Amino acid sequence: MMQQGKAAQAYDEIERLIVFQELAPGTLVSEAVLMEKTGLGRTPVREALQQLARNRLIEIHPNKGVLIPPASVEAQLRMLELRRVLEALAVRLACHAATDADQIPMREMIELLHADRFTLRQYLETVKETHQMIVAAAHNEYLADAMAPLQGLSRRFWITHVRDEQAEISHGAGLHAGILRAILDRDPEAAEKASHALNDYLVQFAYSTISLHVGPA
Structure with missing residues (x-):
């Protein structure tokens, strides 16, 4: 042990x-x-x-x-396809399964995210903690095992390419707070919508790192 x-x-x-x-x-x-x-x-x-x-x-x-392999845009986009589905499932489960004990740190995290006084390192640690809260509230250990590497890869790509740190931190913090609020309201439709909004942002961020949009093959 x-x-x-x-x-x-x-x-x-x-x-x-x-x-x-x-x-x-x-x-x-x-x-x-x-x-x-x-x-x-x-x-x-x-x-x-x-x-x-x-x-x-x-x-x-x-x-x-x-x-330590390089992080490519193509790999990031493929990863986000899977993360979109799994994260939507996680927030829906959390809406139904979150206990009172799960909700307490979520409320505290929303207040922290709204404080908007993060260094880059603090923000990424907060994002990681937020994801862990959501997966823990879903009470499905298999989902936890599947989500952790996707979120780690996503954080790695983001920090590699972020330029306007404070603008991106502010936007990302708001998206994460929106997911937590929907879970606290036990509203699975709103939680899934908020989760998709975060994923859409990450997809747009990935495309913004290349000068030309790569169309379908």
């Missing part, structure tokens, strides 16, 4: 290094370096790397190291 806890800690630490580009795209890094950066042993780091590879955040190359 303790080892599982350490592996989860290693996963969170390495994911954070990737999302915030302390491990830049294209970087080839060794297990030893990751052990030093996380302060954790070889076994939890190795277990975390296996999960990160399954979640497409890294590529493991035996005898060479761990590659």
Whole structure:
């Protein structure tokens, strides 16, 4: 049990290094370096790397190291197709299944999101916490396993390409607050609509990173 806890800690630490580009795209890094950066042993780091590879955040190359692959617009758009469906399901389930205990941190998070005083790092940590609240309120562990890597990939792409930080943070915070409000109102239609609005924003953001719109093949 303790080892599982350490592996989860290693996963969170390495994911954070990737999302915030302390491990830049294209970087080839060794297990030893990751052990030093996380302060954790070889076994939890190795277990975390296996999960990160399954979640497409890294590529493991035996005898060479761990590659941090670049994030492409095409891959981001394909990922968002899946996230759109799963996140809509998550918010609908949360509307029905959220307990009083689930709702308390949601109310606190709405107040925080409206405060609008975030650094980029604080905002992304808040977004991650918001997603975790929603999935936890859905009370479906399989959904939690499916959603976590999609959201990690999404955060990584966003921070790689964001330019007007405060404008994007303000807009994104409002979209996340709208989802939480709908869940608190136990309104699944409004929650799904708010979820789709967030996904539409992320799709538009992805397209904004390229100079020419790529049409269907």
